[in-house]
Amino acid sequence: MMSDLETFRAETAAWLEANCPPEMRQPMVDESDAVWGGRNPTFKPGQKEWLDVMAAKGWTVPDWPKEYGGGGLSRAETKILGQEMARLKCRSPLSSFGIWMLGPALLHFGTEAQKKHFLPPIARGEIRWCQGYSEPGSGSDLASLQTSAVDQGDHFVVNGQKIWTSYADKADWIFCLTRTDKNEKHKGISFMLFDMASEGVTTKPIVLISGQSAFCETFFDDVKVPKEYGEGVSSVVYEVNKGWDVAKYLLGHERSMISGGGSDGATSLGAKFADQYGRDEMGRLDDPMLRAQMAEMDIDVLAFRAMAERFGDTFKAGLCHPAQPNMMKYAGTEINKRRHELIMSAGGSEVLEWESEASNGGLTARSWLRTKANSIEGGTSEVMLNVVSKQILHLPGA
Amino acid sequence: MPLYLNEDQQMLHDSAAEFMKGEAPVSHLREFRDKQCKDGFSHALWKQFAEMGFTGILIGEDDGGLGMGHVEAGVVLEQIGRNLTPSPFLTTSVAGVEALNAGGKALRDKYFPGILSGDTVLALAVDEGPKHRPDQISMAATREGNGFKLDGKKQFVVQGGSADTLIVAVRTSGSAGDDKGLTLFAVDANAQGLAKNSVRLVDSAMAAHLEFDGVLVDADAVIGEVDEGDVVLRRLLNAGRSGAAAETLGVGAGAMDITVDYIKGRKQFGALIGSFQALQHRIAHLYSEMEIARATVLKAQQMLDEGSSKAELMVSVAKAKAGKATALSVKEGVQMHGGVGMTDEYDIGLYMKRDRALQEFMGDVNYHTNLVAEMHGY
Numbered sequence: 195m196m197s198d199l200e201t202f203r204a205e206t207a208a209w210l211e212a213n214c215p216p217e218m219r220q221p222m223v224d225e226s227d228a229v230w231g232g233r234n235p236t237f238k239p240g241q242k243e244w245l246d247v248m249a250a251k252g253w254t255v256p257d258w259p260k261e262y263g264g265g266g267l268s269r270a271e272t273k274i275l276g277q278e279m280a281r282l283k284c285r286s287p288l289s290s291f292g293i294w295m296l297g298p299a300l301l302h303f304g305t306e307a308q309k310k311h312f313l314p315p316i317a318r319g320e321i322r323w324c325q326g327y328s329e330p331g332s333g334s335d336l337a338s339l340q341t342s343a344v345d346q347g348d349h350f351v352v353n354g355q356k357i358w359t360s361y362a363d364k365a366d367w368i369f370c371l372t373r374t375d376k377n378e379k380h381k382g383i384s385f386m387l388f389d390m391a392s393e394g395v396t397t398k399p400i401v402l403i404s405g406q407s408a409f410c411e412t413f414f415d416d417v418k419v420p421k422e423y424g425e426g427v428s429s430v431v432y433e434v435n436k437g438w439d440v441a442k443y444l445l446g447h448e449r450s451m452i453s454g455g456g457s458d459g460a461t462s463l464g465a466k467f468a469d470q471y472g473r474d475e476m477g478r479l480d481d482p483m484l485r486a487q488m489a490e491m492d493i494d495v496l497a498f499r500a501m502a503e504r505f506g507d508t509f510k511a512g513l514c515h516p517a518q519p520n521m522m523k524y525a526g527t528e529i530n531k532r533r534h535e536l537i538m539s540a541g542g543s544e545v546l547e548w549e550s551e552a553s554n555g556g557l558t559a560r561s562w563l564r565t566k567a568n569s570i571e572g573g574t575s576e577v578m579l580n581v582v583s584k585q586i587l588h589l590p591g592a
Numbered sequence: 593m594p595l596y597l598n599e600d601q602q603m604l605h606d607s608a609a610e611f612m613k614g615e616a617p618v619s620h621l622r623e624f625r626d627k628q629c630k631d632g633f634s635h636a637l638w639k640q641f642a643e644m645g646f647t648g649i650l651i652g653e654d655d656g657g658l659g660m661g662h663v664e665a666g667v668v669l670e671q672i673g674r675n676l677t678p679s680p681f682l683t684t685s686v687a688g689v690e691a692l693n694a695g696g697k698a699l700r701d702k703y704f705p706g707i708l709s710g711d712t713v714l715a716l717a718v719d720e721g722p723k724h725r726p727d728q729i730s731m732a733a734t735r736e737g738n739g740f741k742l743d744g745k746k747q748f749v750v751q752g753g754s755a756d757t758l759i760v761a762v763r764t765s766g767s768a769g770d771d772k773g774l775t776l777f778a779v780d781a782n783a784q785g786l787a788k789n790s791v792r793l794v795d796s797a798m799a800a801h802l803e804f805d806g807v808l809v810d811a812d813a814v815i816g817e818v819d820e821g822d823v824v825l826r827r828l829l830n831a832g833r834s835g836a837a838a839e840t841l842g843v844g845a846g847a848m849d850i851t852v853d854y855i856k857g858r859k860q861f862g863a864l865i866g867s868f869q870a871l872q873h874r875i876a877h878l879y880s881e882m883e884i885a886r887a888t889v890l891k892a893q894q895m896l897d898e899g900s901s902k903a904e905l906m907v908s909v910a911k912a913k914a915g916k917a918t919a920l921s922v923k924e925g926v927q928m929h930g931g932v933g934m935t936d937e938y939d940i941g942l943y944m945k946r947d948r949a950l951q952e953f954m955g956d957v958n959y960h961t962n963l964v965a966e967m968h969g970y
Binding site for chain 1 (some may be wrong): 594595596852855856864866867869871872873875876877879880883884885886887888890891905906909910912913960961962964965968969970
């Protein structure tokens, strides 16, 4: 007789086979293949159908409770769904900072009214969120942020500038750290939610060395943020001046997410490149130094994959050190950078092409340059190592 | 199966940790080194291993053992590594037993009782030169009467001088480099025609160079099938390599812990040197490498226990990753200790020596990196 989980696996596989459009079972080529939803969504063939059937089952957020638009699945069922989607090569139906970041914060810190108001539209992909954290003068030292929110009775007035706001120009709403007390540092910050269509909000994309512009500068000029969006639906998550607690919690989430070192499909770089690079008479990749580096990278990627599995398992079981996401972020991003260096090296001059159709618009080179941000965004590698030193190894302060 | 120790494994971990720390800490290694012990380990301690049940950890319950797996063997080995405990556990109870598990009941009945009681020690006669090259085995055995005659040399056989029985991998057909044509024998260490020359290694362990000059063995000394020794050897190597990776992990973790403690106590320029960012970043990086190595070793052991077809790949990944991380740990350890790191009085140097020996045992980082490329088809 099959166990409940085995039954769940069989039923899930059958449902995915029946409902996942064939286009959604092709590998993603670049970022434009991700579905972000929102008020003004863009869809390629199959994407909307896939999003809609998955959202109807609550499987865009399988482990969220059903009353907030989730699937209500247990940890074990969520893992099985992920495994079956990977096995059948089903794409993720929805990419969303609402799912990855705001959702976990609201589930942890939000009131019942806030959860009911904000979470279901995230699960359905109807509202696209962006994150307002960094400022021109507040990078690694995030808590020095200056964007002010002044209490005006039934609303706040927000003034200031954010930077590195991912897809701010395409987002509908923002979760934003603001200063609500100028006399305090960490204890003067609030975690605020407001509409990017509000008067006084402007965005300006930043062109990166990759030629892409996923990030924006975001300006707030006397933006009116209501204190409530309906009965009990406060625009501030947790409490005024307690936003740093929410931010810290979220940074942990963000750091473990960015850490997905080398998780983009191919297990073995060497196996992938040997044919196009050339083989010697023994069938080996015919540059011995490159072959050695490829094999070292294979080892690091497989090892980090085991680490990610262990991190996930211990995290869910409450056995993981609370600062461990910092280690994961450090290790994962550093591996990913090295991996893309190696891909460039294997590709030679071919991957220098920047615009040609053959190079898919310079995708390899642009991706390589993009990875350089991995160890800067969400906390630099140096800050991660500081946190590990202090919080895990308990080394003395300077 | 989640990638952390379950409750039973955690209990085993706790009792192994307490046992090694209590009965065989680093001072125990120093004692046996200083008295120039010819076997390099304490037979009394080996008896205590048996009383704890450790010696039969991979022996099936039907054969009187604990019937546990590679994860559990690794749990014990990590504590051996942490305490630099000298013992024949890895060669006897892990790799040796795993080879015998591939053999018939008669062989198991012959050797397992002595291993369970802590009387028997096994050594692995695989390597024929200073580097681990099991695919290049050329020592041969020829048929002689009802049995076989062994002629040739084996080198750097750890515990080879003190073992009661040698697991010997030789060619019975084909030539060096062929997959098939190997046969594994269980050979009595006192067999006629076998000459042993023991040498002390950098970590105070004893290894032996063996010369087989017409050594006669019965047909029932064959482990598994004649010419099908690759199957047995593979089990022996997977167990030995993942076990060595676990012991290495313990060495690296132990070295890191004493180094962290040291830099928390040493003052220079009026400050604890552990407050300097130049050291903090390096040791935090080391922590990260050790954590990854730990996950990798456990993953390889779980895959071996599950009988996964990818286990062999992960074993090589684990041996290489644990080797790299621990090499970093002992090197950073000595450097951060400064001058006292060079003295015999401080333990960190002993960790460096054990790491060096474990690196070579059953294939170093380069060897396993090459295997990973081969297994990936490039």
